[in-house]
Amino acid sequence: MDSVSNSVPPLNIEIVAERSSTSAWIQWLCRRLEQRAAGTTVRLQLVQGADQAAQPALESLLQLEKMVLRRHQPCLCDRIEPDALADWRTRSDNAAPDIVIDLTSNRSASPRSTRIYRPLFNGHAGEFGLASALFFEGTPHIEIECTLPSGERWIVADGFASLEAAAGIGGAMEAVWSRTAILLIKALPEEPRAPRIADNTAQPHARAITRKVVTVRSAKMLASAAARAAYRLCCHAPHWRIGWRRVTSDNDVWQRRDLGGTPWEVLADPIDHFYADPFPFRWQGKDYLFFEDLDQKTQKGIISVVEFDEQGRPGPAIPVLEESWHLSYPFLIEADGEIWMVPEASLSGEISIYRATRFPFGWEKHATLVSGIEAADATIIQHAGKFWMFAVTRDGIGGYSDTLCLWSAETLLGPWRPHAANPLVINDRSARPAGNMIWRDGKLLRPVQDCRNGYGAALSLAEVTRLDDERFDQVIVKHLSPGKHWPGRKLHTLNGNGYMEAIDGSIIRPKWSFAAGIVDSFYKPGA
Known part of the structure; x- marks a missing residue:
């Protein structure tokens, strides 16, 4: 993934993400997608999205982890300003995208005559869905859902990320996101080898990360760090x-x-x-x-x-x-x-x-x-x-x-x-x-x-x-x-x-x- 590949066709890719979830992960994904094949273009659309993605409790936990666990080392969960994504947001290519990647928590990508790919984490979507899955459920099952123009939904790739090197929830989000990118890129070029029908029932509700549970977790994190030392x-x-x-x-x-x-x-x-x-x-x-x-x-x-x-x-x-x-x-x-x-x-x-x-x-x-x-x-x-x-x-x-x-x-x-x-x-x-x-x-x-x-x-x-x-x-x-x-x-x-x-x-x-x-x-x- 470090170099541009000439063995797969280029694509015109549109990413839809929530304005309240602009993290280094979005920037990293844009660059990775551009590297998948010579001539691939990526443009980014930011939408209002769900308010829960910016819950103060989650933000507080990530900041504490950054100080205590990561010692201010950069991570894909770090917040960035929307201006840092200007290279992809300002593109005004009027050509219809070949595929759309929906990173929002509530299916913000509008139906169109192209495929829409959506990462799911134990059935949850978006940044907050991932954080909630990690917080309450452990290592999530990553699934790449593909919605066809006909409205059919298929799971075209799936996997589990290793959290062995992850520092806290933020490090775990980074690990999962990095493997999500690999699964997305692997699923994009052609018809899936062995897709399975997606569960079209209601999406499971992501549990709220409240200040109370963050306080308890933070106390345990500090005690655990002291015990490890x-x-x-x-x-x-x-x-x-x-x-x-x-x-x-x-x-x-x-x-x-x-x-x-x-x-x-x-x-x-x-x-x-x-x-x-x-x-x-x-x-x-x-x-x-x-x-x-x-x-x-x-x-x-x-x-x-x-x-x-x-x-x-x-x-x-x-x-x-x-x-x-x-x-x-x-x-x-x-x-x-x-x-x-x-x-x-x-x-x-x-x-x-x-x-x-x-x-x-x-x-x-x-x-x-x-x-x-x-x-x-x-x-x-x-x-x-x-x-x-x-x-x-x-x-x-x-x-x-x-x-x-x-x-x-x-x-x-x-x-x-x-x-x-x-x-x-x-x-x-x-x-x-x-x-x-x-x-x-x-x-x-x-x-x-x-x-x-x-x-x-x-x-x-x-x-x-x-x-x-x-x-x-x-x-x-x-x-x-x-x-x-x-x-x-x-x-x-x-x-x-x-x-x-x-x-x-x-x-x-x-x-x-x-x-x-x-x-x-x-x-x-x-x-």
Whole structure:
């Protein structure tokens, strides 16, 4: 979305928005729409709209969040003067728009002989509808409703935004709006692939955000901020740990569809490091476990490995790959007689591949597979004579776990071509890869992160039902979360190599050794 595309036709777009809701989001959307294709024009019409969109209580909350949570950092929910939108308001093109985007809360776009697109948030519309949904209902279901000239209404795109990086209601509004823009742009160019009839019953009424509920929420926000500061003073936050065990395909997680069975062993870690994203790899009859090794003092991850001896006992963690940027998720693949690693390096702005020069301890960067992108957790599978690479992407705004993109290549080293339907998924509970994809009983299975309750909160197991150059489909078959077999607060990676499987999760980890030992005993698997 950063550059103008020549692969889609230009459009003449009209946006209808409420005068009382002129925020940075409107300005941002106008610019994003202009970038969708060369020759696209955007004009903006401001209407009076509903008074509730400018409720003083909501404005007070957003101002307080800006001071306390965002420390005056800019956000798409920030108010701007209508004059800042003059570039789009003053356009006097008399040509009928190709499409209209109605951002108001009460269907202010008048019927006409063109399509009208309208974002809905749990069925609510407009800025206040979004804020109310976030305030009272949690992460909203984003739907793009399309009204045809005939009056028929269809839902042509939908998804869920990740709120993992959102600061308060304002940050959540920004995250949802950014993904709403992606869904709008994806829905505009052509007939929807699989529309469904919109619910034409009365629109659900958005609950009022009153001064009383804002006061209560503000008090909780301040108390929560103080509690988080105290927690970080006493504990490492977060602290991820790795669990591993010996299994076969008859009793692993994929077969059982739960975390029970052979008890999990915890990989010992230093008090001031956390271990996450475990990838078991078997080579010449020996097992190795690669993982993210993060130093809590620097908050920068490197890739380390543990070698298992003939008795199946893990050795010490040995660093094997470090860059000037954070590294994690060391995806491994064997191809062309070589062993390769594709670690997450989103801060580098590219997806790079490393070749083992002296396995498992020596690695060198061999090539850049995709450049100019903020991508995480690249995961590769061979299917139908091609290599397919999945990763979540981000364009500088919103969460890191909701936008799934796909590339394909004839060989591992590329060239890699983006999928025509990118982004494939906008969903915080089924987009982000959570480990190796596997073939089992002729089915392609994919572990995914479920981040609806926060980053890395849980896992789901998905079956890929279609994967080709035109389309990707998957079905969630099982949801997994921490419990008695793997106690803790989160669960976000699942990997195996046929002999060993590994997971990870977070626990409370005090900064003092004596306290850490006591607390760790409460998180013993199977206890």
